[in-house]
Amino acid sequence: MLGIYTLVFVLLHVLPGDPALVMLSEGSASAERLASLRHEFGFDRPLPEQYVDSLGALLRGDLGRSIRYNRPVASLIAEFFPYTLELALAGLGFAVLLGTLLGTVAALNHNRRLDNLSMVVALFGVSVPSFWLALMLIFLFSLTLGWLPVTEGSEWQKLMMPAFTLGLYSTAVISRLTRSSMLEVLHQEYVTTARAKGLRERVVVGKHALRNALIPVVTIVGVELGSLLSGAVVIETVFARPGLGRLIIDSIRLKDFAPLQSTILLVACGYVLSNLAVDVLYGYLDPRIRQAAR
Amino acid sequence: MAQATALGLPLEELAEDAPSPSLDVLRRARRHRGATVGGVLLAALVVFALVGPLLTPYPPLKPSPADSMEGPSLAHLLGTDEIGRDVLSRVMAGAGISLQVGLVASAVSVTFGTALGLLAGYRGGWTEAVVMRTVDVMLALPGMLFAIAIVAALGPSLVNVMVAVGVAGVPRFTRLIRGCVLSAKQNVYVDAARALGCGGTRIVVRHILPNVVAPALVLATLNVGAAILTAASLSFLGLGAQPPTPEWGLMLVKGRDYLRTAWWLSTFPGLAIMTTVLAVNTLGDGLRDVLDPRLRF
16 A cells, blocks of 8 residues: 555656646736745645655545645545445446346357347447446436436436446456356356256256356456446546546646545555455355465 | 478478468458457558548538538538537547557557566566566556546646556556566476577567567557547546547547537547447457467456
8 A cells, every 4th residue: 555655646746737826826826825835735845755744644544635625635535435435336236237147148148149249238338438328328318318317316316327337347347257257167067967966947057157157256346346436537527426536637637636646545445455355255255265275 | 301290291391381370360360250350340440540631521620610510411421519620520530549549558558568577577586576566556556547647647638648548558468478478488498598598688589578479469459449448538537638639538528518409529429439449349359369268258
């Protein structure tokens, strides 16, 4: 995490532009006021000193103060993070459900029409620009048909289109992985044995094949959750939803270092932690990994 | 006298019959439906990008207020935008920009990723430790967010987007190439080259590099599609190309403001992005099947 913090700090502190000037609305600032503001926020100090100080403050739980909102960054993140998490989890839920379904259907109909159709959907999922799909959905379902409002209506209605758009890429990734994993499992001897015992196909697929085929899928779910958190930057902008994504974009436009740095760090932490959670979960799901660890 | 092989055929004859590796790959790729479709579509797009700007029915940058916001018609097949520029002309002019962004960004990722991967994999020791820990840190930032952070640092422009997307792609290549090098350097021919007195650079360039070309090519092709999408997303967020550049992502942002009254402004640039990425991904998937089925999932 120290590495990520250092990388983000180094990247953001070579930003061209003067945040103090932005804060005082460019052009109208006097030289004295600018100097005083730079001093107040510590922009006039050497970079290594700023780095050590901000790292020390971070360790004490102080994320700094936003220039634009004139509020502590921690309170901004506490306000915006739930929206992004809600969107990312909804996108992930959608991706896991549809991705596993598509992948399983494709594997069970290997080299047949349904398999080809599922894989075309997956290819479409990884190729379509999410912001364009979002605009097309808004045009069709909100502006033309009036079925799904973007700004009004219940929470779940407002969440449906953003979650679908955000989750489509992950749906494609999960469906491809499920398909290949299922194809491998369906050729295992224990599946042949289950069939030879006279078990119904539904039991063979659901109880014996799918449960084992989904183990590698769990790994990708952790990676996808991190991607969804960062993908929310675009989706929140298109659907004008509050969240960390919009906080990031506003902070870049206004050279507001503190929230930008903390938000990127938070998303990176989420990415690392979701991968760590998957590694732990993997041991529980696959007894072979538990055995190997002992 | 010609040397005879175990099959009783002269060695020279067998060598003549054996196809060169690149020809063999081309032959196998041609037999793969996905690779063929993707390749043909991509070739058509490249021709479109090269010839398109010369054939645009109207100047892509010149406003014509009298024709503003006209829907698709015979005069303007894809309609006109808010200041009367022909959307078809702008989409045609934008093809080169998008392909260039994808290719340059991917080239940056491949070049630096391959160099670092070769260095880490072959040298080992502290060089490997430093490179791979740095790569681990870079991989902890999702690609899109990493690119956003770099563009934030460099400032919004198309060139900076190429650099940002390229740099964000470096760690994936480094990790892949290092893995391939670790495996390749165990081969007997590498020991033989070393025994013959070859230096480290020669061994890496002549004996190890050819073994990592196939997986690098597959990842590079798939990376072009992802780079085009990320670059268009950055332009959409206002961090990439700046007006009046006819970049597809930027055209979409403008179209968003007129979605209710002028659907064509957003629809066609988006379709163009999707078709390009679809072509690149289909070709990449096909190449992966042909060159390195291990990468398939």
